[in-house]
Amino acid sequence: MSVPKSVSRSVPSAVSVAAVATSRMSIQTQGTGFTDLTADVAEFLNEVGAKEGALMLFIRHTSASLTIQENAVPSVLVDLTTALSKVAPENAGWIHDTEGPDDMPAHIKTMLTATSLQIPVLNGKLALGTWQAIYLIEHRRVPHRREIVLQFIGAT
């Protein structure tokens, strides 16, 4: 399954690292679903004058998570939600059920997706692909206030 490859690579660029910039973000979710944070992250990079380096997002919860996914077709997000619910269904005999039937599935979905994301920043912009957006995924049914730490390390 490990296939032959054809690889090319650009000449590396290098700059001095000068700064780590941090900001805490608070997001009110509307219950289960995806929230696009791409524009908010871009605004943060602009505000701190980020030029070249790495951007990290870290979510301070275990029943909501982060992912980078398709930004063009909303039905993709519906299917991603369905896929997570198939892997971690409610009422599947979970021992931990004191916080509601959607709580333990939310922890499982968080473990299988991401608690932190890292994205390169080049020329002051997120190096996302054309079809990529940054999403918070709320796994609980009820709206929650969620906290994310944004951190840029690199040249400003």
Added chain:
Amino acid sequence: MSVPKSVSRSVPSAVSVAAVATSRMSIQTQGTGFTDLTADVAEFLNEVGAKEGALMLFIRHTSASLTIQENAVPSVLVDLTTALSKVAPENAGWIHDTEGPDDMPAHIKTMLTATSLQIPVLNGKLALGTWQAIYLIEHRRVPHRREIVLQFIGAT
């Protein structure tokens, strides 16, 4: 599924980056299960005088992994173990079975969780949420000695 949002964000703080500090950690597991490393990571940050930046953990194995999960209720960890075993059961017709029936499921569980974690460090402390702990997950039945690299990049 992409929901409207209400976002607020703090004014960014910025410091100069001065150091990358690294340490190798060795953990003896007791077979399948979770080992809480949060206090060990905090001790490392204290020892290197970390102030603001990012902490990375990297596990040098493909049959054990890392996750950030609920720290309060032990039954959550039991259910997470069950969920991983449902996604990657033993004796499911895996081609690779020369290292025991728990080996291929261990590789799958590692792929679906994390080989590295990144956590912001603010004011010398891990910016974990109230209910978050850092865990090593041993996926093999038999106890193993596991190696993790800790690395802090930021201001000291």
Added chain:
Amino acid sequence: MSVPKSVSRSVPSAVSVAAVATSRMSIQTQGTGFTDLTADVAEFLNEVGAKEGALMLFIRHTSASLTIQENAVPSVLVDLTTALSKVAPENAGWIHDTEGPDDMPAHIKTMLTATSLQIPVLNGKLALGTWQAIYLIEHRRVPHRREIVLQFIGAT
């Protein structure tokens, strides 16, 4: 399930951070399967004179992803492919099917694996374990050209 532990840790080493070095990589895949990028990443580190720090890979796509997995036994990669197909099968009633039956499964597989990887660099070398390799996973059936950003932050 949270087990007793026996932890030891080396005395931390520390160096000054001086640089962030970036390169874009382009990989022609041959359709579904794993492509080993370990040697290409090592070449990049050598080229930029990386000494101590962190290496990030970021893939700019939502239907191909990254993982660190077993480098010795090819049958492991076959079973990993099977496992992902069981979690995200084709023709499972996905709403999003306009780009072919393998497209929505590819997005789900990407969400459950990794869009970015972080690996410590020590003494100019990737701190991978003996059995670890860095793989791009192509989730689509048809060959694609994929872009990855490589970024080293640390001392050069």
